[in-house]
Amino acid sequence: MHPGHPAAELPGFGMPRSARRGSAGVLNVLLLIAAAAVVAGVGMFLFAALGSEAFLLCGILALIPLGICLLGLHWIDRWEPEPRGALVFAFLWGAGVSVAITLLLGSMVNEVLMTLLPLTPADVVATVVQAPLVEEVAKGLGVLLLVFVRRSHFDGPLDGIVYAGVIGAGFAFIENILYFSAALLEAGSIGLQLGFVFVLRGLFSPFAHVLFTAAIGLALGIAVRKPGGGRIAAGFTAGLAAAVAGHMFWNGGMALVYDDFFLFYFLMQVPLFGLAVAGVAYLRKAEQRLTRERLSEYCAAGWFTPTEVQMLSTADGRRRAVGWSAQFGARGPMRAFIREATNLALTRQQLVNGRDPRRNAAREERLLEELTRTRESLLQAAVSRRE
Template sequence: MATCPPYPTRPARPPSLPRPHWWQRARVRYGALITLLAISGLVILALVREQTGTQGFLVGLGLAVLPVPLLVAAFRWLDRVDPGPWRNLVFCFAWGACAAALIAIVANSFATRWIATATADPASADTLGTTVIAPVVEESAKAAAVLLVFLFRRRDFTGIVDGVVFAGVTATGFAFTENILYLGTAFGTDQLTGDSGIASVTAATFFVRVVMSPFAHPLFTVLTGIGIGIAATRTGRRHRLRRALLPVAGLLLAMGMHALWNGSASFGDYGFFAVYAAFMVPSFGLLTWLVIWTRQRELGTVRTELPAYVVAGWLTPAEPFALGSMRARRIARQQARRHAGKEGARAVTQYEACATSLAFLRQRGRRGRAGADFTVRERQLLDALWHRREVARPALDYAARATAPPAPRPAPPWVYPYGTHGPHGPYAPYGPYTPYPSYAPHAPHAPHSPYAAPPPYGPHPTPHPHPYPHPHPHHRP
């Protein structure tokens, strides 16, 4: 049986540390949070039902729930490289659907009534409330969920992708409750006027809010998530000002975009479509590209940082390549499910998540951005990998072989006549020698890590050998 590579024992907790107060215990915090969200949900349910009626509420609920699974699945797909626990997403969705929606309804109604009373102009008060008050209140309420996760679940908040996911799920919950209100109100209007079918107010509201712009609220709040996500990657005293300004800048951008979207109806008959085509769609495409590009960088970090643990004996040479490919990860989970069932697939999933977290942790340590618990956290992740290696390693090895690139074949001597130049330079009798492609180079040694050995100094005398003597069977000549 293989033994675990040696590492120092974890220091015991000093007995002199005082016990936390009752309000600092996890159970008390979770209980208070669940109670707050439950009360907010009941209040918002009563308010929406009072405004739309029971029948309108049920119709709005049935129509508003349609885009929710698609949006949540999209944000969950973005988080596949380093998936966080489900409880964070559940909290974000519940905060957006209950707490943020309640704050928005109460604050918007109070501000609009106060402006109408002060100016004696209800029409102007409604316009001002829609274009100025609502964006400030709603984006601030949604940003609170992302900020809470950043402050209290810092270990699960590592970068831009996490900020995008938490902000997007929060905004999805908020849009869900808001769509129930708008669709239920539209249905009540149709009941009073007797309209039905395509020409009804309900159909028009459904087309605008659910079909054309289900991503509107997530798009706004994602800007705040990007600001907080960039701040999460900045540590040290020299970045203190940036950590404070970046979330504020993202929040201001979210408010500005939200105000432009809400005010598009006042730009004329085609103002909504002009803003949608010239601003919303390009912004959505740009942010989508940014998030996917950031995700690819995360995979590159995995391929770059994990080879140091191959040298130390914690991982096999094939694992950094397999863990740095989403296709190889999927093949590994499928292979484990075929041979070890759901438990095997779950073990591989956990192995992939721990290895990814280990790569990000080592990157922060190498850049001097790791916290004081770097060594303890690294040991926890390595222990988690070691306990799941018997199931995960064969599956990852199979996935690496299945996704390995084909070996280059030398050109035969009769392809290029003697004295001519081939694609690799002057003609050689048997073509140029091209070694098997090696995996990512060894990452520099993290100064805080006692477990990952540094690579040997100086250049390698020979190329890294390919871990597999033959290419994939489908590519074998």
């Protein structure tokens, strides 16, 4: 006998789930292929423009700040990991599509801005106005696309920050190759000039593009919690405005306000980064509380025990559970159980908010079925170990 289902209504109509998931899977694969093709095109363009030595050397150097960014985003994403395919697409969009858009439209937009701002120096227009505007629009379009093609997983502020951050990291990776190569080619050899640019961009400010684009992801993540296309449009507009403003401030700080980079860095950039870290930590705690609240509803309906809810809603409880399951070779099923339960809690939250009820009710049913099977495999592994 199965426990009572806490959802008000289960979908028993419409297209079968397998067909809906299959069509969505085909679309996501096609998008991945298209984005990968654009990245390949950008790579070939840079290889031809910079030369093989500069491209390869500076590409290796650019992997260091990229790794720093991805490690930070992995920490943010640990509670409810996003699908790898979606993260790969986000990176490809940042490193390929957004770069291509910037290269294609940057000069045209700059000419328009020069006409509109005739008294502003050309270098200020290009650096402080055009670059932030074009680059944030190019990156932000990728975040907006993910809202629609990954709507089952793009369900809150942290999801938006992670997807947007990966897009920003991809864009920064290519931009760093360009900046490092410019320093190398100008100096004619590896030396202080390349080292200085690497330290400033790669070590002192690797998260710059991540932070700018994260503003778009944060705003969209808040917007998608409740239904309505108007909320998404408003969220995108607000997030884009914040991203462009932050980018303008970043690029214009040295040129227009401060003469000393390190003074600007420690007085302005370090506090902003600290504020961002504090905000992410708060959102992680909020997501843990939400997990406990929603799983407690399933506990009351008989789907979970109180002990399971306690385990699933704390980081320490999850670590202990994975360690316990490793004793009988069931680390994989335990991680699957944790992942499915977290997805279930967030799906339940979407149902409570009235977002896409038909799709989310079907996903809720599927997750409950998967959880039941995963729990059975865990119990069988534990019993086999005792025997």
